[in-house]
Amino acid sequence: MSKRPLKVIGTSVTLPEQLRRRALRDLAYPIEFDVLDGISCQQRGITSPGSFDVYDQWFHSIDLLWTAGSVQPIETKRIKRWNEVSLHSGPVARPSATTPLATGGSGMRPSDLLFVQEDNTLGPTPTPTIAMLPTTYNVDSFAYAPDIAAPLGFATPESWAWLLDERWHGRCTLSKDPAASTVELALAARSAGLVDIADPCNLSIEEIDALFDLLMARRRTGHFSRFWSSSEDSIRLMSGPTSVLGSLWSPAFYALRGMGHNLAYAAPSEGYRGWQSGLGLSAALTPEKMEMAYAYLNWWLEGAAGAIMARQGYYISVVEPVKKSLSAAEWDYWYGGLPASENLPGLATPVAVRTGERREGGSYTERVSRVAVWSTIMPEHNYLVRRWQEFLKIRG
Amino acid sequence: MTGSRHSARSSRTGPHQRGAAASLSSQSGAQSFLYSSVKDLLASKIETQELPSGSVLKEASIAIQLGVSRAPVRRALAMLHADGFIRAAEGQGYVVGEAHPVALSSRRLQEILVAQSDDIGRSATWERIFAEVSTTVMAAMPFGTYRIQEEELGNHHRVSRTVAREVLWRLMDRRLIEKNRKSHWIIGQMTARDIRETLEMRQVLEPRALAQVAAGLDRVWLATLTARIDKAIDDFPAGGGASLDEIETDMFGTMYAGLRNARMLSSIRRNQISLIVPRLFRQHFTIRDDLPALQEYAQIVHHLRGGAAGVAQVLLANHLARVERLTLARLRVLSALPPPGSAPYLIAIH
Structure with missing residues (x-):
């Protein structure tokens, strides 16, 4: 060697x-x-x-x-x-x-x-x-602060449309990766009835343009807070006061939970992004x-x-x-979707899951069977990426 | 003789059809353009009989008189030969028409060619610019939508606004740019849909065009092309992207230059944007996936040389169908590249 x-x-x-x-x-x-x-x-x-x-x-x-x-x-x-x-x-x-x-x-x-x-x-x-x-x-979705969502009138089941809902004005954060964020936003725009989209993972030029017209307008009026480029970055954003709703990877979600933040992970009615x-x-x-x-x-x-x-x-x-x-308790929570029988360790914190908590969406069989979209390099990826870069440059 | 068939067309070929080779060639844009001007000049002198039947034409002496290098003259002569204007002389060079060879003194040649070659001097100006501008435009296409400022373009190249406009009209004729509602010159961003649609058109047009030009193709030129393709295959992938670019310029540009149907020819050239993607891709990434194309080119030319134009047509259609997937995949990879250093006359719109 x-x-x-x-x-x-x-x-x-x-x-x-x-x-x-x-x-x-x-x-x-x-x-x-x-x-x-x-x-x-x-x-x-x-x-x-x-x-x-x-x-x-x-x-x-x-x-x-x-x-x-x-x-x-x-x-x-x-x-x-x-x-x-x-x-x-x-x-x-x-x-x-x-x-x-x-x-x-x-x-x-x-x-x-x-x-x-x-x-x-x-x-x-x-x-x-x-x-x-x-x-x-x-399978991914977004996280949100339930104690802020409830008074605003949001109730489960969650929907991707929440990402574009103006009630979250100024407090929505997303990943900088267009292969994930664009399909999420396309799902959101479609569910909210804002843009006609046939397939969120294979957007036509017209659909991309219509979607970005909407996103640019939202960005200009300050709907989005900031976009994150890494898990740590997203943790910083979601633990501050500016972001209370956002697409989030599960390591960041469990780190934030372990730090004591009251956040819920959505199981959107449209399905997850796999x-x-x-x-x-x-x-x-x-x-x-x-x-x-x-x-x-x-x-x-x-x-x-x-x-x-x-x-x-x-x-x-x-x-x-x-x-x-894994311990039996860990296996049952993470893969089995059962309520935690004891406090479970996380990677970032000694306790990521507390006794009695249950993973959103259930067992891994249940969760992965609800994939609506995949992170995708779509056919018009190059066109999309140029629009995305332009979108990120706008100051909200 | 093929000359009678082609001469009528040659006399009215506009500059529209000159550009394909140059627009496809980034390395030697101006150079590969020149051959077309040289060819047109010689053809017009032959048609007006200023270069009478029997005149011996030699590459070196013409190059000296016109003040250009030998390569474009060689190519112009090969094309005139393919068109039947001239025949190969015993020994060196070519002979005009059917008459017995008569050598021209260099002074006589100068009188004939240079006395009235303002033409070539003038056209070479916009043509040289055209090659460079079209290369810049094509290099920008995958990266966004741009506006071209006419005046800045002229200033940048130190030509009048009229010449700049002439270049832009020709780029529009090639569908590389368009005029928007505000009458601005716009480079639209190349999309996957553009690639799919133009490749669909190419599959309709190019096999037909190939069948029409097959009989008139210059044997020497085909033999040279075969040798270049074979060498690229033997050296693969060490030969690099530039030789591939040049082979494609000949396969899809020069190949159709003798097409009599000018409308078909301009349609073909307007639909060749799929050739831009591999050209840009090869400047940055591997040519690994280009070997099958080279092998297909070798087969196409092999059958053209063997007189089996029908087989060559089918092979060409198959090639054009096959490359769609690869071209689209490569366009997606171009998303990883930053926009090229912009020319001063380009403004990014988005």
Whole structure:
């Protein structure tokens, strides 16, 4: 093995301190972690494959990295637990083995980008190589302060339309990632009856323009507070007085809960935004580091990483070893959707979940079966991104 | 002889059809434009019989008289040969028409070509600008909507506003820019829909065009093209993106230059924006996925050389159908690039 460290880039939600320490302890070689915000990480992934060995990021971004040629195929025969890997849509190595959990949801499904096809495109048909190893995943929505929502007249079930509801004027925050935020806002605009949208994950030019006309106007009148670029950033925003409603990743939600903030996580009536995370191998990865890289990929599926991910609300593609790494109470809360039988630890705080609390949306089977949209690089992504950048530049 | 078939068209080809090669070529825009001017000049001199039948035309002496490099002259001569204006001389150069070869003194050649070549001098001005401006415009297209300021464009290139306007009208003719309701010149942002729709048009138009020009294509030119494609395949991917750009300029630009149906030709050129995406993509990213295209080009040219135009047509249609997915995927990747350093005459609208 190489004496030079394995270089891993990712974001703070899949590379929290606990995971980095555990990886360094379990794997007998040096690893250099570079923890970036989501957009910067994706950008590095696309444009500088020479700057990393392993890319740990949103699965949908593989659409861009693969075409850009910055990652190389992963041989599934070198993934020990490959036969146990499942996506939201069910086991991937043996597609017919069980009934898929979630086949619904519009947009870019991870399984559609998984296998390297004969013509070097990505597709769902199993082949010996994949573009990215599926690891952690979740279904996302937004969080809000229930004691502010109730007097304003909001009641459950929540709706994505809340994001654009003017009663939250000046206090709504969103992620800076257009692949997630635009589908959320498209769902919101459609549910609120503000813009006619056929498919929130495949917007036409006219739909994008109509949506952004609305968003720009909202931004100018100060509907949105600020946009966040990382989980930590979102925690700062939501723990201050300016933001009381916003799309939020579950690590930030449980960190805020652990800090004592009274926040609720929505189970929107329209369904969740699903996403998958994964690991890719740099196209510039040298043969001498290949073994280290595969060892790192395999380590992710051995249980320890999955347990760390679970304590911030994330699921993982290989479940069985995680079950052994979590306490029964943890498993029942995070995966089973049962009320917490005791106080449960979080990653950021000693207690993230208190006895008696129940996860919104229920068990992981229930939650993932309610995916309405996937984080998506849609066909008009380039057009959308330019509008999005223009939108972010406006001062609210 | 093919000359009679093409000469009528050649005499009335406007500058509209000159630009394809240049507009597709970022490296040698002005240069690849020049061949068309040289060709038109020589063709007009042949048609007016100022260059009489039997005149021997040599690349080097023409290049010296016109003050241009040999490459555009070589290309102009090859095209005149393909059009039947001139025939290959035994030994070096070409001979006009059917008559016995007569060498021209350099002074005589100068009188014929240079005495009235204001034409080429004048047109070369806007043409040189056209190549550069169209490259700038195309490079901006994926990144947003821009307004072009006519006066700034003229100032930037030190030409009159009339010349600047001439360039802009020609860009509009190519559908690279449009005039909005306020009569501003606008570069519209390229969309996935534009790519899909223009590729659909290309699938209708280009195989037909190929069938029409197939018989008149210059054998030497085709042989050279084959050699370049084969070399790009052999060297792949070390040959880099520039050689691919040049091959595509010939496959989809020069290839149709002899098309008699001027309307079809201008429609083709208006629908070739899908060629802009790989060109920009290859400046920043891998050419890994371009190998199948090169192999398809090799097959198309192979069948053209073998006289199987029908097969070449089908292969071209298949190629155009296949590249849609790749072109759209590459357009999505361009979202990761910042807008290019803007020219002083461009204003970003959004």
